[in-house]
Amino acid sequence: MRFPDALAFALQVIRRQRFRTAMVMLALIIGVSAVNLLTGLGEGARRYVVGEFSSLGKNTLIVLPGKTETKGGMPPLVGEAPRDLTLGDGLALLRIPGMQSVAPLIIGMAELSSGGRVRDSLILGSTSEFFRIRQLKVKLGKALPDQDWDLAAPVAVIGTQLKKELFGTSSALGKWVRADQRRFRVIGILESKGVALGHNLDEVMLIPIASAQTLFNQAGLFRIFADVMHERQIPAVRQRMLEVVKARHDGVEDITVITQDSVLAGFNRILRLLTVAVGGIAAISLGVAGVLIMNIMLISVSQRTSEIGLLKALGATQSTIRNLFLGEALLLALLGAFAGTVISELLLALGRLSFESMPLQTPLWARLASVSLALGTAVIFAWIPSVRASRLAPVEALGSGQGV
Amino acid sequence: MRFTDGVRWIVTALGTGRSRSILTVVGIAIGIAAVALLTAIGEGVRSYVMTEFSQFGTRIIGVSPGKNVTGGIGGILSSVRPLTVDDADALRRIPAVETVIPVVQGVGELEFEGRHRNVKVMGVNADMPAAWNFRVAQGRFLPEVQAGAASSPYVVLGHTAHQELFGDRSALGRKVRLGGRAFRVIGVIEPKGDMLGFDLDDIAYIPADLALQLFNRESLMEIDLTFAAGADMVKLQADIRRRLIDRHGREDFTVTTQDQMLNSLDSILSVLTLAVALLGSISLLVGSVGIVTTLTTSVQERRGEIGLLHALGAPRQQILILFLGESVALSLCGGGIGILILLACKGVALVFYPAFPLTPQPLYIALALLLSVGIGLLAGATPAYRASILNPVDALRSE
Numbered sequence: 001m002r003f004p005d006a007l008a009f010a011l012q013v014i015r016r017q018r019f020r021t022a023m024v025m026l027a028l029i030i031g032v033s034a035v036n037l038l039t040g041l042g043e044g045a046r047r048y049v050v051g052e053f054s055s056l057g058k059n060t061l062i063v064l065p066g067k068t069e070t071k072g073g074m075p076p077l078v079g080e081a082p083r084d085l086t087l088g089d090g091l092a093l094l095r096i097p098g099m100q101s102v103a104p105l106i107i108g109m110a111e112l113s114s115g116g117r118v119r120d121s122l123i124l125g126s127t128s129e130f131f132r133i134r135q136l137k138v139k140l141g142k143a144l145p146d147q148d149w150d151l152a153a154p155v156a157v158i159g160t161q162l163k164k165e166l167f168g169t170s171s172a173l174g175k176w177v178r179a180d181q182r183r184f185r186v187i188g189i190l191e192s193k194g195v196a197l198g199h200n201l202d203e204v205m206l207i208p209i210a211s212a213q214t215l216f217n218q219a220g221l222f223r224i225f226a227d228v229m230h231e232r233q234i235p236a237v238r239q240r241m242l243e244v245v246k247a248r249h250d251g252v253e254d255i256t257v258i259t260q261d262s263v264l265a266g267f268n269r270i271l272r273l274l275t276v277a278v279g280g281i282a283a284i285s286l287g288v289a290g291v292l293i294m295n296i297m298l299i300s301v302s303q304r305t306s307e308i309g310l311l312k313a314l315g316a317t318q319s320t321i322r323n324l325f326l327g328e329a330l331l332l333a334l335l336g337a338f339a340g341t342v343i344s345e346l347l348l349a350l351g352r353l354s355f356e357s358m359p360l361q362t363p364l365w366a367r368l369a370s371v372s373l374a375l376g377t378a379v380i381f382a383w384i385p386s387v388r389a390s391r392l393a394p395v396e397a398l399g400s401g402q403g404v
Numbered sequence: 405m406r407f408t409d410g411v412r413w414i415v416t417a418l419g420t421g422r423s424r425s426i427l428t429v430v431g432i433a434i435g436i437a438a439v440a441l442l443t444a445i446g447e448g449v450r451s452y453v454m455t456e457f458s459q460f461g462t463r464i465i466g467v468s469p470g471k472n473v474t475g476g477i478g479g480i481l482s483s484v485r486p487l488t489v490d491d492a493d494a495l496r497r498i499p500a501v502e503t504v505i506p507v508v509q510g511v512g513e514l515e516f517e518g519r520h521r522n523v524k525v526m527g528v529n530a531d532m533p534a535a536w537n538f539r540v541a542q543g544r545f546l547p548e549v550q551a552g553a554a555s556s557p558y559v560v561l562g563h564t565a566h567q568e569l570f571g572d573r574s575a576l577g578r579k580v581r582l583g584g585r586a587f588r589v590i591g592v593i594e595p596k597g598d599m600l601g602f603d604l605d606d607i608a609y610i611p612a613d614l615a616l617q618l619f620n621r622e623s624l625m626e627i628d629l630t631f632a633a634g635a636d637m638v639k640l641q642a643d644i645r646r647r648l649i650d651r652h653g654r655e656d657f658t659v660t661t662q663d664q665m666l667n668s669l670d671s672i673l674s675v676l677t678l679a680v681a682l683l684g685s686i687s688l689l690v691g692s693v694g695i696v697t698t699l700t701t702s703v704q705e706r707r708g709e710i711g712l713l714h715a716l717g718a719p720r721q722q723i724l725i726l727f728l729g730e731s732v733a734l735s736l737c738g739g740g741i742g743i744l745i746l747l748a749c750k751g752v753a754l755v756f757y758p759a760f761p762l763t764p765q766p767l768y769i770a771l772a773l774l775l776s777v778g779i780g781l782l783a784g785a786t787p788a789y790r791a792s793i794l795n796p797v798d799a800l801r802s803e
Contacts, residue, residue, distance in 0.1 A: 023693055027690045031686075081512060082512045082619065083584075120470065218622075219620070281442065281680065281686075284434060284438050285687040288434050295424055295694065298423055
């Protein structure tokens, strides 16, 4: 039998049994689109998180005070150490060859007040380099001045939300904000970045590092951001950083230097695992669809025994008949998988329109896996019915046809 | 038609197309097993996390510095309004409060005879073991100190920290160095294990006031209070607020109860369980498509039989019920087998991996069976209705 004939045969069967075809297609569509939609959601979430983290450039290293040896990958992101990281450490890091810029950071809470309005807010003490490393842009006014680190200038850059809370719609530039016993003149307003992971930068006040040290009466830094000139220099510079600080801390290596990767890798792994798990759960439904295909094919074989007998009488071999039935199942699966993929792509596109920040997209592996799973289950589950059809004895098969 | 006749009719019908019925049942069984397994795992994870979190006791109230703090990171940051050890001492005088622990957390290097170990350092006080259900394995815990007096430089080691630094030797009475200061080891804590990846044994406990000096901080990170069973929570929280506002002049701290935290955690995990159950029910949906298909086919094939029933005077309602019964029987079988699969998984897990969080809940099992009955009714509705409205003459003629 030629291929076009076989195709025409299968198509004719599909047309004749419209209801069953529709049901098998429905089952496959549910399965395939479930896999695609769920992995698409998972992948979207992963890319969103990774994108958020990448706002901290590729070449940025983070220095934290303290070090632990406990098993498990998480660095001591929070907490205190006996020996402070100091501004001197930061300046020493800046002298390392290959280092582009260094920004020290102190974080604290304080109550801000201006013109009778009061609000508790996060305060970041840093330098002008911090704006570059964290890619912060100033909407109005200017960023923190580029000056010596130990100059405690009474100036501040505030986030948009904080500006709204303290000043309402009136202009904030040049106004004074009181924090504890000190006053800061607002010189800039940050461009809104929305909620970045960790802290909402719309609700913070940035002040010079030395001002933060006096405000919080604290010499030690919360962490130091260090930007390396080239990505390939990162390992060498990282090593040098540990040595430099070790020499400054009486020969004790008591800091942790992490790259963005080490933070990101953890999240990436977890989210990818979740995506695979969710896709796997959805793929169970494809197995159930396979059972349905087997059932339909069995029914189909039992109803078409006379037809099979005729084919056999006309000289069709066992393998021809088996392949005919397998082909029928494959064609069904192909149609179902195609329709399922189209539907899930449409829904995801709709999702992208409504949530612009979420890059919802089914990863390639999931698309391939869902379609090949659909085809694979179709072949596996149609195998037994097809073989049963091919083994029917022609006489018997023709004979049974009389009754129906 | 009598009830028993109806049952026999359904059994015969299902038995005639045996392979067909079995396959339909398998489809539903996979779906029910998926839902039941996933909810059981979700339940298992939930109870595991809840026990992990309540191992420190459940009657805990935390006070952290700063207001309007999201996510609990507040205590680690510097604040212009510190919480002090004196604040903690003041809270101790509130009735119904049993223990008060000032908490400072950090990391530091322990040194003993040339051996070094970087560990977590917790600044606490004498109340800690009682409040957090820790037991001291050797020696004793940090001693009580008069309010306002400076603590002696004692340290109590966690199990891992002790092992790493001293091996099998006794540490009691030895002097270790921590952050450039000498501390005398006066006790070792029993192993506590990990909590969600956080090693609770690689810790050195020192008095909170010394920890503040060590880390050069003004403010505690948190004050933990435990209270007597049956205390009035609302009044207690109000008391804490009032006492601290009296001392600070305003409300510059946040009070959280363990109950609130556990409750929100509990509800998050319950929602997650529900979500995975929904994921599993996609398979159930496909399984019900299977029921619709087989039943519709079977109605088509048995037109003659249905016509005969009509001709013998069976009311439409009865035919409807017969076919619905067939559908429910299929799905109920599937549900039963699905639950057997779940129990088998539980058995396998018990033998090979007892720690696997799999907790089949009778309630959920009952719900799964109910769900399968519901699916049978829904999926069977259309085919059964079609059978019931067949014209007897047409139906008989097709024979």
